[in-house]
Amino acid sequence: MEDKLLVGVDLGGTSIKLAVLDWEGRILLQWEVLTDKEHEGRDIPVQIAQSIHNKLEETGLEKNRIVGIGVGAPGPADPETGVISEAVNLGWKSAFPLGSILMETLSLPVLVDNDANCAALGEMWRGAGKGALDLVCVTLGTGVGGGVITGGKIVHGKGGAAGEIGHIISLPDGGAPCNCGKNGCLETIASATGVVRLAHELLLKNDQVCELSEIFEDRGFVTAKDVFDAARNKDALAAIVVEKVSFHLGIALANIANTLNPDKIVIGGGVSRAGDILFAPLRDHFTRYAFPRVARSTALSPAMLGNDAGVIGAGMLIREQLSNL
Numbered sequence: 217m218e219d220k221l222l223v224g225v226d227l228g229g230t231s232i233k234l235a236v237l238d239w240e241g242r243i244l245l246q247w248e249v250l251t252d253k254e255h256e257g258r259d260i261p262v263q264i265a266q267s268i269h270n271k272l273e274e275t276g277l278e279k280n281r282i283v284g285i286g287v288g289a290p291g292p293a294d295p296e297t298g299v300i301s302e303a304v305n306l307g308w309k310s311a312f313p314l315g316s317i318l319m320e321t322l323s324l325p326v327l328v329d330n331d332a333n334c335a336a337l338g339e340m341w342r343g344a345g346k347g348a349l350d351l352v353c354v355t356l357g358t359g360v361g362g363g364v365i366t367g368g369k370i371v372h373g374k375g376g377a378a379g380e381i382g383h384i385i386s387l388p389d390g391g392a393p394c395n396c397g398k399n400g401c402l403e404t405i406a407s408a409t410g411v412v413r414l415a416h417e418l419l420l421k422n423d424q425v426c427e428l429s430e431i432f433e434d435r436g437f438v439t440a441k442d443v444f445d446a447a448r449n450k451d452a453l454a455a456i457v458v459e460k461v462s463f464h465l466g467i468a469l470a471n472i473a474n475t476l477n478p479d480k481i482v483i484g485g486g487v488s489r490a491g492d493i494l495f496a497p498l499r500d501h502f503t504r505y506a507f508p509r510v511a512r513s514t515a516l517s518p519a520m521l522g523n524d525a526g527v528i529g530a531g532m533l534i535r536e537q538l539s540n541l
């Protein structure tokens with residue numbers, strides 16, 4: 217299968233990332249298109265198919281070298297049927313048969329899974345989890361995504377919603393409302409949105425001048441990056457936010473690690489780019505709350521693939537299936 221190629225698709229609410237990969241998961245071609253959310257997202261499969269077709273035409277790559285397509289989608293997925301049960305970001309309010317439409321349009325094997333699961337596979341295959349078979353991947357972006365892999369296989373759960381790490385309850389009483397309809401989920405604290413919310417809450421109560429308050433005064437808002445940059449400069453208010461985020465994330469990861477004792481918990485997404493200012497207190501809290509043997513054997517590692525984890529993992533997904541045929 218060495219000369220055969222795979223296509224990985226990372227379907228997001230804003231853009232669709234696509235890549236042609238070789239059999240080892242190396243990216244040969246990579247491009248991105250804006251997601252067509254008109255008509256409640258019904259045109260998305262055709263858009264994906266057309267975009268792949270156009271790219272092959274443009275580059276002269278022979279279509280018959282592509283042996284399969286993997287797709288990561290932002291919602292609970294059933295890889296058996298290729299159905300995404302719901303994807304609010306795409307306009308899919310009910311079950312959407314993404315896999316079967318794509319298979320029909322492209323006349324190629326297609327496998328669909330949740331985007332966070334694909335990112336976890338990508339990191340396992342070519343990123344921070346290389347060589348690990350038991351891996352948990354946490355993505356700290358606009359929301360908090362999670363993917364769990366044990367023995368090299370994605371854990372899907374009965375309803376396809378395993379690994380919803382972002383919806384672990386961190387604050388059972390009085391937590392902020394979450395997109396899922398509950399309150400106090402980890403996502404309301406450890407996502408970029410959560411970091412900003414915590415900072416704004418403190419800034420509105422604060423009457424002292426500091427780096428963060430000056431940005432807030434100037435611009436009317438702060439970003440998660442502003443918070444971590446200010447914390448690096450020893451800004452007291454930013455430090456309170458970072459402490460809160462790393463505390464709740466540390467407890468959640470310790471509980472996950474106590475359950476699974478994976479080789480690694482890989483942490484990616486925009487917030488993870490904060491680096492040591494987040495990872496140092498996070499490791500402290502993790503070590504404090506994890507079972508001692510778990511704390512010694514499960515490592516917390518920053519993700520390595522950035523935005524490419526999704527397309528690489530989607531390629532891995534279809535490669536696995538084709539290898540098992």
Ligand SMILES: [Zn+2]
Nearest residue numbers: 383394396401
């Ligand atoms: Zn939630």
